[in-house]
Each structure stands twice: as structure tokens, then as C-alpha cells.
Amino acid sequence: MLSTDAVVHELYGDDDVVSAVVGRFGPAIERDGVIDRPALARVAFATAEDREWLEGLLWPRVGERMAAWRAALPEGVRAAVVEVPLLFESGLEAGFDATIAVIAAEELRASRAGARGHEALEERSARQLTQQEKAHRATYVVVNDGTVEELESKLSSVLEMLGS
Numbered sequence: 508m509l510s511t512d513a514v515v516h517e518l519y520g521d522d523d524v525v526s527a528v529v530g531r532f533g534p535a536i537e538r539d540g541v542i543d544r545p546a547l548a549r550v551a552f553a554t555a556e557d558r559e560w561l562e563g564l565l566w567p568r569v570g571e572r573m574a575a576w577r578a579a580l581p582e583g584v585r586a587a588v589v590e591v592p593l594l595f596e597s598g599l600e601a602g603f604d605a606t607i608a609v610i611a612a613e614e615l616r617a618s619r620a621g622a623r624g625h626e627a628l629e630e631r632s633a634r635q636l637t638q639q640e641k642a643h644r645a646t647y648v649v650v651n652d653g654t655v656e657e658l659e660s661k662l663s664s665v666l667e668m669l670g671s
Contacts (some may be wrong), residue, residue: 514572517564519544527564530629531557551586568596573602585670595636595644608645610638611652 511637518524529537532550533564536543551561573589580587585597611619616638647668649661 508590509576510571510590511569511573512590512592514569517572518565518568519547519569524564528561531560562597566599569597570599570602573599578603586666588666591596593635595641600644605646605669606644607647607649607662608638608641609649609651609658609662610642611650613638615652661662 519528520540522540524538525540525542528542528547532547536547536550543557547561551557573591576589577587589603591597591599594603594606600606636644647665649658649662652656
């Protein structure tokens with residue numbers, strides 16, 4: 508499995524990305540050669556222009572890394588999973604044979620994101636498609652309203668269908 512959040516985390520240590528972000532937002536965004544994600548979130552999500560600039564910097568790189576990962580998979584792999592929280596917003600969905608929207612009630616999503624320490628939750632949510640729109644665009648939909656174990660079971664069922 509590939510997580511685009513992990514890819515972004517790696518990119519925040521890439522010299523070119525760090526240089527571009529520091530050039531845009533100033534040195535307070537960088538800590539020991541790595542982007543300070545909470546500090547970046549506070550400034551990048553403050554305006555649509557700054558958010559769009561950051562997306563324009565990151566999303567093409569994320570797309571390239573996803574394509575390289577997929578190309579490196581061994582022959583005969585029946586299913587490969589990439590976790591992309593902003594799949595439809597980024598326009599990267601065309602790179603997939605099928606998509607699964609994992610949706611939850613907005614209050615639950617906000618609570619979970621806050622518990623993970625995410626900054627600028629309202630600004631981030633404003634940029635995202637609604638859960639209903641994601642469900643409409645996806646090939647499959649999984650409702651994540653329970654435990655992690657329940658989610659894993661639901662996702663395993665969908666992956667079994669895809670692997671058949």
C-alpha cells in the first residue's frame with residue numbers, strides 16, 4: 508500500500524520542495540531542513556491562492572511518485588492500494604482502475620482529524636468535496652462509522668471483489 512500522506516511527508520524533506528515553500532512562506536516554515544507541517548497548514552490554508560500554490564507544487568510530484576510505485580509493482584499483482592485523501596480534488600483519479608470512497612459523518616471526520624493534531628480543519632474541509640460527492644464519483648463506497656477493525660473488514664471485502 509502507498510499512502511500519499513507519506514509521500515507528502517517525504518516531499519516536505521525534499522530540498523527543492525523545502526526551498527520553494529520557504530521562498531513562498533518564509534523561514535519559520537522550515538525546521539532542520541524539513542517543512543513544519545502545522546506551521547505550513549496555518550499559512551497555506553489561510554488563502555485560496557496560497558493553498559492552490561501549494562497544491563500546484565505537491566500534486567504533480569505526488570502523481571509522479573504514485574505512477575513510479577505502480578510501475579515498480581511485480582507482474583501479476585491483482586490489486587494495489589493507494590490511499591489518496593484528496594483523490595478527486597487533485598484530479599489524480601484517472602490513474603486508477605477503481606476507486607473506493609471511505610466516508611464518514613462530518614462531525615466524526617472533524618473529531619478524528621482533530622485527534623490526529625491536524626491544523627486548519629475548517630479551511631481544509633472547505634477545499635474538499637462533500638462526502639456525498641466523493642461517494643458519487645467513486646466506484647465503491649465504504650462507510651467508516653465504527654472501529655478500525657470494522658473498517659478493515661469492510662475494505663477487505665471490497666478488495667476481495669476487486670482481486671477476483
